[in-house]
Amino acid sequence: MTVYILCFILFLVGLYGAITRRNLVKIVISLSVMEFSVFLFLALIGYVEGGSAPIIDPAKPDALYVDPLPQAMVLTAIVIGLATTAMLMSVIIRIYRKYKTLDIREIKNLRG
Amino acid sequence: MTLIVKKTTQLLAGIVFLYGIYVILHGHLTPGGGFAGGVIIAGSFILLILAFGSEFMNLTREETGTTLTENLAILAVLLIALAGMIVGARIFFDNWLPAGKVGELVSAGVIPLYNIFVGIEVAASILTIFLALVIFKEEITK
Amino acid sequence: MAALIVISIGVLFNLFGCIGLLRLPDVYNRLQAATKCVTLGCCSILLGVLIHFGITDAGIKALIAIPLLFFSATVAAHALVRGTYHFGVKMSDKSVKDDYKEAVK
Amino acid sequence: MNPLIPLFIAVPLAGAFLTIILGRFLRDAGRYTGLLVLLCLAAVSIFAAATINGEVLAYKVGGWEPVNGIPIGIYMVMDNFTALVLCIINIVGFLALIYSVTYISQYTSENYFYSLFCLMVAGMNGVVLSGDLFNIFVFLEIASIASYALVAFGVEREQLEATFKYQVLGGLASLLILFGIGLIYWKAKTLNIADIKIAMGSNPDKIHYTVIQLLLLSGFGLKAAVIPFHAWLPDAHSSAPSPISAMLSGVLIKAAGIYVLIRIFFNMFIISSEIAVLITTLGALSMVIGVFLAIGQWDIKRLLAYHSISQMGYVILSVGIGMILLARGTKPEVATLAISGGIFHLINHAAFKSLLFLNAGAIEYRTGTRNLKEMGGLSGLMPATSSTSFIASMSISGIPPFNGFFSKLIIIIAAILGKFYLLALIAVIVSIITLASFLKFQRYAFYNKAVVGREQEIREVPFPMVFSMVILGLLCVLLSLLAIPQIRDMFLTPAIKVLTDPQLYTSTILGM
């Protein structure tokens, strides 16, 4: 069970960062960390002790494979994470152009 | 970047591109597939841009057609999915080509086709995002 | 068995490289020790893979990976060290000679 | 009906991609493809709502039949509730797009707007139609990312800030949802909504179940802007271009937030009274806090945005009352009444809130300001805007004979019948405060002394904008017909039946 607990701790580290940090890029990094922990959690769920990677060799099939469905889910979710990151990055560039700062406290509507 | 980087990048870019195609085409046999291969293909262009600057491949503007390529490819994916409603069992996302023998290069019905088009789409998308973040912002300042 | 020995040697080289990464005094020396040792170590591991699998698809892949790793690691190290110099990181006090200073000016 | 279901996804997606492709050769391509796509969708969704007739249709994507009763592919599910929400999405979307034809021409790169609009509609259709939890997540992301981009379409300061806030909170919501999905998969080993209900069993591990419910509640609550999670809504809704505000406020928070909440809490989880009480409390809080935040606002669109929170509170409150009653097992007919009131209000809110945002957009289009203090006397200058806005204001404040009155009436009656007197009282008070707030809006915008010297510049907005506002105004009046029992039995009651009957949805989909 330690693995799961550590995974949750990683999630909470990200959450802590997202709440307390005051820098736009730092917030994005915190979100990525949370993303990582969720991906890892899904991959952990699918793991089967002694199973092999879900790629069948028709010549010598293995007895036990790990669950491919969580992997498919994570695959989709990773791409979505990249899309979100790219969007956030472009917004940050624009905001920096307008305000010359990345500090959230100096940007009017984002304060608080 | 120095001469060393430029020369090596030239050598490597072709290999990277070929490797991306390998990953895409073998998506149903080995790990990878459309997404990973697409990003690797985009990586070969990114490598060249990093080493030589964006004027090198005339990839200076959005008008290079990356968005057009991307949209054509994703439209092709959608059309393959819709083709299942016309040929075969008349179902959305039907695998309407014969499955073939497991482990061969030509097998798995339409999956390689999806892989190829998703790969093109992803390559164009990543390249567009990179160009947008790296080059278009120059235009904002002007 | 031979494969195992070669792989172990590779891991040993990696170990040296990482110790170098920790112990050496400045960035340039760290780059020196670490990149070289680790790259050679990994090449050695890949060679072990080649020996283990023989001339099969896996062995050939390992064989292809070796020159790729060599070229990319080398050029990465070169680009990093040049960037570091231009970034303005000072060399450690132990250094005895700096010919590049005039060239940059 | 069955083979038409994929069209709800395929048509807008194809439209979005074609817009960009054709846009390279024709300048105005987006306008025509967009209108065509949305017209087609609106027609199909009306057809679907008219013909579905209380059935639950499951479309197996890829043709994968269940094995041993366990679904292995993705299911698209269409029932009466879905059809109603689809109608809202596509009709409001169509009208908003007609409105944008002139409104958006003040911006550059119109084609991107139409493409993103189609993608947003596709995403919402996908969320509503899906019967698979992870699929809901994917399409939720399409709709959200398209809306992030659309909020920032004008690329000005406040829009960028609003979109950043919206994106961070939206990303947080997605992660919470994904985490919840993971916890569900851990236990249930399936993703189909109907199958999860079976797999989790009738007597699941209590804490685990509650944690999942809380995670999904906070995730979708963030998307729906229920009160502790509402921080993004006022900024995003007020700074977006007006047709997008109308879509966000009128449709997106319903399709992506409330609809999914209702769907999963009724059809996926076994209703427990603790969660039901929590949901009711959140609804009541949203109602009260939203309206109190709204009353001090002088920016029209901000005012409307806060009212969105408040009105969504009504929906959540009534659904929560229904859930409490269902969980207790007493008075099922009152529970049905409460839920039907909630869904009726959902539909009504889509009509009048989009109309109000379109009005605000029209005012901004002509006067160039959103501040109530700087305008006045517009009723003579912009008669169509003024009259439709009057209808919408009365409707949102619950004045008969407009639609808002009937839905609020049903909700209050249900609350009284269910012996929630305090909640009924709160609902009445909030309604009165809403009326006060909108009287202020009407007075300052339309009937006050005119701003001197600008009468010549200000005239009625162009025809497409007037057209969609008038149609929405007519809808506001016509929707009150849904309160007549016969018509209600035709549309609303079958929709409620899917939710309140725990067996219907599950057994139809799994084919048992």
Place this chain on the structure above:
Amino acid sequence: MEAAVSLILVFMILGAVFAIHARDLLSAVISCGIVGYGLVICFLLLKAPDLAIVQIVVETISLVLMVAVVLDSTRQEPFTLPDKQGYVNIATAVLTAGVILYFLNLATGSMDAFGEGSLRMAEHYINGAAAKTGSANLVTGVVFDFRGYDTLGEATVLVTAVLGVITILRIRGKK
């Protein structure tokens, strides 16, 4: 396998804490990158090669994008002691995290232990799938055949993001 994954997870947590607290933005970006790379090793150990390769490419691309942004803006994050609001935030965050961890710990106590998951729906994916879809890579089979609809959504998300990025980085909004 659990010990190795736990070890890497500890490293990842350390890296994440550093990434969040680093004074310098580029350091934060780099250590976020290393957390992502650590995730790749976890995927490799957990027998998920597909995820590993996709995570590598995505991590590298996000690293490049983040570096592009940091290069364009500023690297320094001026250090200030948190004000009153800051302390309130930190307290809230720690408290929330603690409560969530406690409940998650309770909630997951009765679940399947690591590596002992049963296969319910997935059994079919493993046993019958290769013959039906013809794909040796089961994940690709699931991604493109059983759940191909999801993948269309995924590709669409990427297109949407590209359109969004181009939209946001336009030179002028209004004519």
Place this chain on the structure above:
Amino acid sequence: MKYVAFFILGLAFWLLITFRITVPNVIAGSAASLICTLIFARYYFSSVGKLVDPRRWFWFLVYLFVFIWSCIKANFDVAYRVLHPKMPIKPGIVKIKTVLKSEFAKMLLANSITMTPGTLTVDIIGDDLYIHWIYIRSQDPEVYTKMITGAFERYIKKFVE
């Protein structure tokens, strides 16, 4: 001409990495390397003729052998310096002059120098290579130039130029 050479090399790479010769595989490989050729071939090779000269291949093999040997030797040297408790290092940047003319040869030389542990190419300006050396054994330019480039330069000259 260089297009053809590039195509053949690409196909060879493809066949190596897939390592099976079946009809679909060869067709796929040809298509892939054709696309690759059309995009990248213009940046490669100035003269293809050198590729088919067996003498050059021989010298290349000799060079490879020398390179690997010096690599391993120097690696132990670095390991010794790292592990030694006192860390006997005397780092510095030295300038050496190369006689090689073509860019490809310079690149190879710089890479060989970088890959030999103990030395690291910092920059290349014209004919001058700037080298970071972990232990400067000599202060005399002629001596250290010979020490660093000696063997490599000779063989590279033989098989490239």
Place this chain on the structure above:
Amino acid sequence: MNTWLEILLYIQIALSGLCLFRIIKGPTIPDRMVAIDIFGILVVGICAIISVQTGKTFILDIGIAWIILSFIGTLTLAKYLSGKKLNQ
């Protein structure tokens, strides 16, 4: 054989932990970049060891992909150091 390989695997993972240490401590930015570069190379070794351990050949594909992509990442970082825009 398998036990020994597993020990080697743990050593490699521990070595990547040393890289993390350098990233956290590293006084200058280039230190951290060097560490992430080394980390990338180390993982290629991890891929190779896992492929021998499990007998699955496709893990090497991931190794090659890693070589390529870590090269791109390091070049980007190096370009940052030299103070130019990424497209110059």
